[in-house]
Amino acid sequence: MTAELLIEQLLNGLQFGFMLFLMSAGLTLIFGVMGLINLAHGSFYMIGAFSAAATFAFFNSFWLSLFASFSSAAVVGVIVEKTIIRKLYNRDHLDQVLVTFALILFFSELIRWIFGAFPLYLDVPKILNGSIEIFDGIYYSKYRLFIIFVGLIIATFLFFLIGKTNLGIQIRAGQYDREMISALGVNISKLYTLLFGIGAALAGLAGALIGTIQSVEVGMGEPILILAFVIIVIGGIGSIKGALIASLLVGLVDTLGRFLIPWVLQTITNPSDAMSIGSAIGSMLIYILMAIILILRPTGLYGKILS
Amino acid sequence: MLKIINLILSIGLLLASSLVFADGHKLKVGMITTLSGGGSGLGIDVRDGFMLAVKDSKDIEVVIEDDQRKPDIAVQLADKMIQSEKVDVLTGIIWSNLAMAVVPAAVSQGKFYLSPNAGPSALAGKGCHENYFNVAWQNDNLHEAAGGHANSAGFKNTFILAPNYPAGKDALTGFKRYFKGSLAGEIYTKLGQTDYAVEIAQIRASKADSVFFFLPGGMGIGFMKQYAQSGIEIPVVGPAFSFDQGILKAVGEAALGVKNTSQWSKDLDNKANKKFVSDFQNEYGRLPSLYASQGYDTGKLLMSAMEKASVKDMGSFREALRSADFDSTRGQFSFSSNHHPIQDIYVREVIKEGDILTNKIVSVGLKDHSNAYVSQCSM
Structure with missing residues (x-):
């Protein structure tokens, strides 16, 4: 194994981590502030990717399709919040899970009805095509660097929003005491709608960014949703900082695990077995990580201490 | 009276329905x-x-x-x-x-x-x-043809990957059964995985002269697009599953010119x-x-x-x-005696017909090909 390979894999881990952050940031805010388990978050990811692909087919512009992804996901998010989710805030978690699970089925069928069951096409713009030499002899995909860059911008934006703005104060206050901030005259339902919209928009953006290098197909949101839930549990529910650190942690552990474990095993057994055992352990790794963190810190890395 | 009519009617119906069932075809x-x-x-x-x-x-x-x-x-x-x-x-x-x-x-x-x-x-x-x-x-078949094609294309050192499930294992077994060169690496990925950055980095580092992959459905779309992005120039070979009509549109130009093996082709x-x-x-x-x-x-x-x-x-x-x-x-x-097809397996190439990406046959990979498990089946 060479240093170049290791550095490339570290970058891959970072890129995956930032991608997961876009998904989990919205999820953790919605869960933390509104107390809502939103299984339909993966559907916004899918909606983002499909509206990006549709816009791309029509205008043939990547940047326009990126814009379409988060704006359409935000619009759908706001509509869903105002019509359905709003009725769930006072219900228990089981009702929320049932309704948002139904939303997954609904959106998957709707998308299939509109676009068909075959994957759609979405491609990287010319300027981000190919790879770039970042250090001596280390090449890395321009598009993946772009994803890291977008992740950094969004993270900065969210930290600014939560930490420095009036809205951020309301969000943080909402996490601790919902009744008190509405008693103080904050329009809590407007805040919830806004928050839900932001979460959906981030998921939609993630869908378009990832759909571009993977495949845009029905059901693409669910695998990543599971990881997003793992992350908000590791990071501590409601904490953006926790979500960021947990995302990067999960991204790096998953990427390096998939790559290093078979490599280590190869020294003790034959390559074929090493590969199959290694990939099996590799896919368990993040769940093992979650278990260890929960044993050491039951509320997650940055979760509030339960009283 | 009505009861009797009812009875007769229901007997009639019963007979009629049993008549339908009696029609064995x-x-x-x-x-x-x-x-x-x-x-x-x-x-x-x-x-x-x-x-x-x-x-x-x-x-x-x-x-x-x-x-x-x-x-x-x-x-x-x-x-x-x-x-x-x-x-x-x-x-x-x-x-x-x-x-x-x-x-x-x-x-x-x-x-x-x-x-x-x-x-x-x-x-x-x-x-x-x-x-x-x-x-x-039989699962191995198309991959066996791909192995044969890799030989005739002059590949000596191939990197192979497939998902970790029965068909993925059959795929790599099938490829290795016919491929005569050495392996630069062998990877099993997670079934349903769509990001291959980790694997592509390993391909780049392996100094292979070619890549064989079996990643059906959406998995292959992700792999081909990311591979094209990575700037790696070595040729890929695969079974038709990653280059079939349903997904070519989603893979796009990245697939153009790729040789793939199939028992069927549009042409x-x-x-x-x-x-x-x-x-x-x-x-x-x-x-x-x-x-x-x-x-x-x-x-x-x-x-x-x-x-x-x-x-x-x-x-x-x-x-x-x-x-x-x-x-x-x-x-x-x-x-064959174990109830699997004996058929020709072709090598196809992805081409563009007008605006549509599709495949055309370039050669016959394996003629009248059966499968390697006939002797293990006691039928």
Whole structure:
């Protein structure tokens, strides 16, 4: 194994981590502030990717399709919040899970009805095509660097929003005491709608960014949703900082695990077995990580201490 | 008086309905296939191909259910179809892990299973069964042809990867059986994985001169796009699954020029295939994929057997299936002793016809190819 390979894999881990952050940031805010388990978050990811692909087919512009992804996901998010989710805030978690699970089925069928069951096409713009030499002899995909860059911008934006703005104060206050901030005259339902919209928009953006290098197909949101839930549990529910650190942690552990474990095993057994055992352990790794963190810190890395 | 009329009427009805059942050439098919979520394009193509083949038959009733690519759901559906729907023939499963969960139980309960896709080695060798027929291929076949093609293309040091499930293992086994060069690396990925940055980095570092991959459905789309992005120049080879009609549009230009191996191609020159391609386009408004051709052949095989025997007479129906007396879209088609196809496997190249990406045959990879498990099957 060479240093170049290791550095490339570290970058891959970072890129995956930032991608997961876009998904989990919205999820953790919605869960933390509104107390809502939103299984339909993966559907916004899918909606983002499909509206990006549709816009791309029509205008043939990547940047326009990126814009379409988060704006359409935000619009759908706001509509869903105002019509359905709003009725769930006072219900228990089981009702929320049932309704948002139904939303997954609904959106998957709707998308299939509109676009068909075959994957759609979405491609990287010319300027981000190919790879770039970042250090001596280390090449890395321009598009993946772009994803890291977008992740950094969004993270900065969210930290600014939560930490420095009036809205951020309301969000943080909402996490601790919902009744008190509405008693103080904050329009809590407007805040919830806004928050839900932001979460959906981030998921939609993630869908378009990832759909571009993977495949845009029905059901693409669910695998990543599971990881997003793992992350908000590791990071501590409601904490953006926790979500960021947990995302990067999960991204790096998953990427390096998939790559290093078979490599280590190869020294003790034959390559074929090493590969199959290694990939099996590799896919368990993040769940093992979650278990260890929960044993050491039951509320997650940055979760509030339960009283 | 009314009671008596009622009685007579109901006896009449009973007789009439038993008459319908006495007509042995009626047959009920249970199709379990993937119609939602990831990989649904494959199931939809198999279903559409099959339905096109049996469209004009009045004697076939088809019950279709969606397995969502989940083994547990497939098992439940199979139980339901056997116990309450009382189907005679099961078909439709795309994925080998689902086939392994459903097929052994179904055939041992006296049902026929005609596989339009999955052909795991376990069901071709020791686990073969007289009621199980595979109309597509044994899993290893297309990969064996890819291995052969890699030799003739002069590749010496290949990097190979496939998902970690029965068909993925069969794929790499099949490739290695025919490939004479050395392996620069061998990776099993997670089934359903769509990001291959980790694997592509390893390919880059491995100094391989070529890449062989088996990543069906959406997995292959992700891999090809990311591979094209990575700036690695070495050629890739693969089975048709990652270059079939259903997904070429989503892969885009990245696929252009790639050699892939298939038992079927749109441009195969025989009467049955020409009719199939044009009928499919008329019916569904899109080009057929190899999955559609497999579904279609499955339907045609079933109808050919129904003409010869009733499904109630299992022995003769089985003989009728075994003779494979139908016009396959692949031209030459017969069954080996373990009920898997003996057929030609072609090397195709991805080309552009106008604006549409599609495949054309460049050579015959393996002629009259059977499978490596015939001797392990004691049938």
